[in-house]
Amino acid sequence: RDFQQADVKYLSxxxxxxxxxxxxxxxxxxxxxxxxxxxxxxxxxxxxxEGRFGIGVQSYFSFLRFLVLLNFIIFILMFSFxxxxxxxxxxxxxxxxxxxxxxxxxEYNCTIYEPSGNKGLVYFYTYLQDLLSGTGFLEVTSLFYxxxxxxxxxISIMRYNLPLAYLLTTFxxxxxxxxxxxxxxxxxxxxxxxxxxxxxxxxxxxxxxGWDFCITDPSAAQLxxxxxxxxxxxxLEEERLKKKKADRTIKEKLRIYSLRIFINIIVxxxxxxxFYSIYRVTVFSQDKSSVSIRNDTRTDSIEAANLLVQYLPxxxxxxxxxxxxxxxxxxxxxxxxxxxxxxxxxxxxxVFVYLANIGVLLLSLWSQISDCATxxxxxxxxxxxxxxxxxxxxxxxxxxxxxxxxxxxxxxxxFVHYPRKLLITHCSCKAVQWLGLKEFSISDNVLEIIYGQTxxxxxxxxxxxxxxIATVKFFIVFxxxxxxxxxxxxxxxxxxxxxxxxxxxxxxxxxxxxLAFIPVGVSIAVIPSSKACGPFRNFYTSWEVVPATILAxxxxxxxxxxxxxxxxxxxxxFFIVLCLxxxxxxxxxxxxxxAVDQLKEQLGLEGRDKMFxxxxxxxxxx
Amino acid sequence: xxLTFLSKQEILLAYKRFSELLPKEERENAxxxxxxxxxxxxxxxxxxxxxxxxxxxxFSTSEAGDDSMSxxxxxxxxxxxxxxxxxxxKSHYAFRIFDFDNDGTLDRKDLEKLVNCLTGQxxxxxxxxxxxxxxxxxxxxxxxxxxxxxxxxxxxxxxxSRSPDFASSFKIVL
Numbered sequence: 117r118d119f120q121q122a123d124v125k126y127l128s129x130x131x132x133x134x135x136x137x138x139x140x141x142x143x144x145x146x147x148x149x150x151x152x153x154x155x156x157x158x159x160x161x162x163x164x165x166e167g168r169f170g171i172g173v174q175s176y177f178s179f180l181r182f183l184v185l186l187n188f189i190i191f192i193l194m195f196s197f198x199x200x201x202x203x204x205x206x207x208x209x210x211x212x213x214x215x216x217x218x219x220x221x222x223e224y225n226c227t228i229y230e231p232s233g234n235k236g237l238v239y240f241y242t243y244l245q246d247l248l249s250g251t252g253f254l255e256v257t258s259l260f261y262x263x264x265x266x267x268x269x270x271i272s273i274m275r276y277n278l279p280l281a282y283l284l285t286t287f288x289x290x291x292x293x294x295x296x297x298x299x300x301x302x303x304x305x306x307x308x309x310x311x312x313x314x315x316x317x318x319x320x321x322x323x324x325x326g327w328d329f330c331i332t333d334p335s336a337a338q339l340x341x342x343x344x345x346x347x348x349x350x351x352l353e354e355e356r357l358k359k360k361k362a363d364r365t366i367k368e369k370l371r372i373y374s375l376r377i378f379i380n381i382i383v384x385x386x387x388x389x390x391f392y393s394i395y396r397v398t399v400f401s402q403d404k405s406s407v408s409i410r411n412d413t414r415t416d417s418i419e420a421a422n423l424l425v426q427y428l429p430x431x432x433x434x435x436x437x438x439x440x441x442x443x444x445x446x447x448x449x450x451x452x453x454x455x456x457x458x459x460x461x462x463x464x465x466x467v468f469v470y471l472a473n474i475g476v477l478l479l480s481l482w483s484q485i486s487d488c489a490t491x492x493x494x495x496x497x498x499x500x501x502x503x504x505x506x507x508x509x510x511x512x513x514x515x516x517x518x519x520x521x522x523x524x525x526x527x528x529x530x531f532v533h534y535p536r537k538l539l540i541t542h543c544s545c546k547a548v549q550w551l552g553l554k555e556f557s558i559s560d561n562v563l564e565i566i567y568g569q570t571x572x573x574x575x576x577x578x579x580x581x582x583x584x585i586a587t588v589k590f591f592i593v594f595x596x597x598x599x600x601x602x603x604x605x606x607x608x609x610x611x612x613x614x615x616x617x618x619x620x621x622x623x624x625x626x627x628x629x630x631l632a633f634i635p636v637g638v639s640i641a642v643i644p645s646s647k648a649c650g651p652f653r654n655f656y657t658s659w660e661v662v663p664a665t666i667l668a669x670x671x672x673x674x675x676x677x678x679x680x681x682x683x684x685x686x687x688x689x690f691f692i693v694l695c696l697x698x699x700x701x702x703x704x705x706x707x708x709x710x711a712v713d714q715l716k717e718q719l720g721l722e723g724r725d726k727m728f729x730x731x732x733x734x735x736x737x738x
Numbered sequence: 739x740x741l742t743f744l745s746k747q748e749i750l751l752a753y754k755r756f757s758e759l760l761p762k763e764e765r766e767n768a769x770x771x772x773x774x775x776x777x778x779x780x781x782x783x784x785x786x787x788x789x790x791x792x793x794x795x796x797f798s799t800s801e802a803g804d805d806s807m808s809x810x811x812x813x814x815x816x817x818x819x820x821x822x823x824x825x826x827x828k829s830h831y832a833f834r835i836f837d838f839d840n841d842g843t844l845d846r847k848d849l850e851k852l853v854n855c856l857t858g859q860x861x862x863x864x865x866x867x868x869x870x871x872x873x874x875x876x877x878x879x880x881x882x883x884x885x886x887x888x889x890x891x892x893x894x895x896x897x898x899s900r901s902p903d904f905a906s907s908f909k910i911v912l
Contacts, residue, residue, distance in 0.1 A: 321904075324904065329783075330907075330909055341857055341863060348857070349869060731884055
């Protein structure tokens with residue numbers, strides 16, 4: 117401070133003012149930062165979880181928080197651009213008028229759509245059943261695609277093109293999710309590269325400089341002790357495994373490789389079995405439910421059976437997921453990989469199962485919808501008799517998946533894990549003790565939420581309020597997991613590396629998002645939109661609203677430009693240029709990596725020089 | 739202030755904390771009093787530290803050998819652990835703290851006690867003897883240059899100078 121004050125005398129007034137203002141700006145910024153950290157959702161809870169259970173579990177909870185925020189923002193987007201105008205126009209506020217879609221040029225048969233919204237007095241359980249399966253009264257609400265039948269909304273003098281808004285909002289939320297995930301990935305990646313340990317002396321670094329002398333809180337000290345112990349044990353174990361691997365004889369290698377191939381074949385067979393069963397179940401469920409809707413027979417005895425049939429795909433998917441993850445974690449023990457790789461491989465296999473199950477469900481739905489075998493879809497391009505409003509049906513399936521997932525997440529800790537814990541603490545017979553407390557397996561829980569998020573992404577096009585349901589669901593799941601963590605689970609035995617797993621979860625989430633692009637893209641661009649409901653009645657496919665708007669509203673020059681951009685003459689050179697840029701970046705990255713390796717070698721040489729000199733000093737001292 | 743790396747404010751704060759440790763009657767003469775080790779270890783900065791006994795032993799200048807700390811010892815300790823202390827001083831004192839048997843070198847027994855301090859007290863938090871062997875072997879491979887099975891001061895300083903975490907972890911701020 118003395119030096120600073122001395123300097124001040126010699127500075128001009130301008131510089132003085134600049135320095136003072138930069139100081140106060142810094143102070144304001146740091147205060148704002150401190151304040152904004154209070155606004156972060158669940159900051160305190162996650163901090164406590166990190167303190168008690170370690171960084172691995174904390175990464176799961178902050179991942180959950182990220183998804184809650186993402187879903188909330190997606191919902192705000194959908195709400196403000198799609199749901200709000202529809203509601204405003206329906207209640208005629210703000211002097212708005214609507215223009216209904218005129219059904220010109222459409223075959224009359226295609227436009228018959230009578231959703232069986234409950235008329236008159238109905239039993240309470242019908243109401244409940246409709247709530248759970250999205251049929252009946254829910255089908256005609258704004259929950260599903262079929263509600264948005266208006267063409268344009270006029271609010272005072274502005275014309276709001278609803279179909280275009282619907283499509284563009286879909287693209288917007290997909291793009292937003294993509295950008296946000298990539299941004300988070302890159303941030304975590306930068307952190308990981310900085311944290312990567314120096315290969316020369318990780319052990320000495322951990323032992324001599326491992327203890328942070330600033331720790332004053334005994335519980336934090338305990339946590340540090342645990343984490344140091346786990347880290348040292350993990351490093352030692354990895355080294356042991358590496359040595360064991362290097363020591364393997366040819367015969368052992370052959371045995372292990374053949375075992376691995378065999379197990380992979382088993383895994384593939386299991387996957388194919390899952391897919392086939394999901395396909396059959398979906399076809400069965402759709403047949404049964406469409407029969408019952410058409411006949412409109414709602415008698416008592418088949419109510420529960422009807423609900424079961426409706427939920428059959430969800431039940432089969434969830435149980436398939438569960439069985440597959442158990443089987444894979446059992447099988448991986450025989451393959452003799454390092455523990456880190458074991459976790460990664462099991463996770464990859466389970467991811468594949470979870471996401472492919474959704475894909476097979478959608479595929480079987482589409483095969484039903486576009487089942488044009490015996491002229492069933494002649495005038496309209498899709499099976500209009502069974503699925504007059506097929507987007508709502510797909511939306512219903514996604515809704516059912518999400519609700520069932522939520523119910524399972526609520527019910528399983530309560531009715532399975534909690535009694536198990538009670539049994540173990542109160543009954544000490546050997547068989548029960550062998551069962552053991554359930555471990556908090558981070559990868560399983562992360563998989564569940566990635567699965568839920570993929571369902572949400574696919575379903576939002578067919579059911580705009582779905583992100584709101586997803587937000588509420590994840591919000592409640594947070595508290596359920598937190599409470600069950602405290603009371604039911606025991607911490608995982610295998611220490612997990614948190615930094616790389618964070619990136620891994622984000623990468624898998626990205627994979628789920630890209631997988632979600634496919635169904636939405638196919639629904640928008642390939643399958644003809646249903647003519648009996650929804651905002652795209654006048655167009656052949658949903659995508660057509662974009663070219664139609666460009667033709668109708670944009671000036672001629674801009675139209676030309678846009679059409680050129682969409683043509684092949686533009687796309688192929690663009691693609692080639694992109695490839696060139698990518699190759700350039702890869703070459704640059706390779707050159708940088710080589711420079712880094714060279715610098716590391718140089719450091720090693722310097723270290724050896726120093727050691728040689730120290731040796732000389734030690735000899736001279738003797 | 740010239741003898742330590744601390745600023746005037748920090749010394750005054752240290753004086754205040756030190757006199758709080760003394761019973762009320764002795765507070766005016768705090769500079770010449772010694773605080774017994776058990777009382778000294780109630781300081782929050784040392785309470786959770788696994789090396790608390792070694793720190794007291796290394797910095798205490800008491801002739802009676804009871805590891806009691808005077809105010810000058812306290813200042814010395816804070817100075818070594820402050821941000822502005824040089825690397826040489828820090829590594830020198832770190833070496834003395836880690837040298838559990840005070841023989842001037844870190845041999846296997848010292849390293850074993852060091853690792854046990856790090857992983858915590860209690861049976862389940864200690865490494866198995868096989869893991870301990872492996873760990874000590876690795877540490878000696880990395881740091882023992884003259885291959886005599888022990889780490890002397892210059893080897894320790896060499897290994898710690900290449901460690902990125904040492905400067906930030908070997909720090910106590912009041």
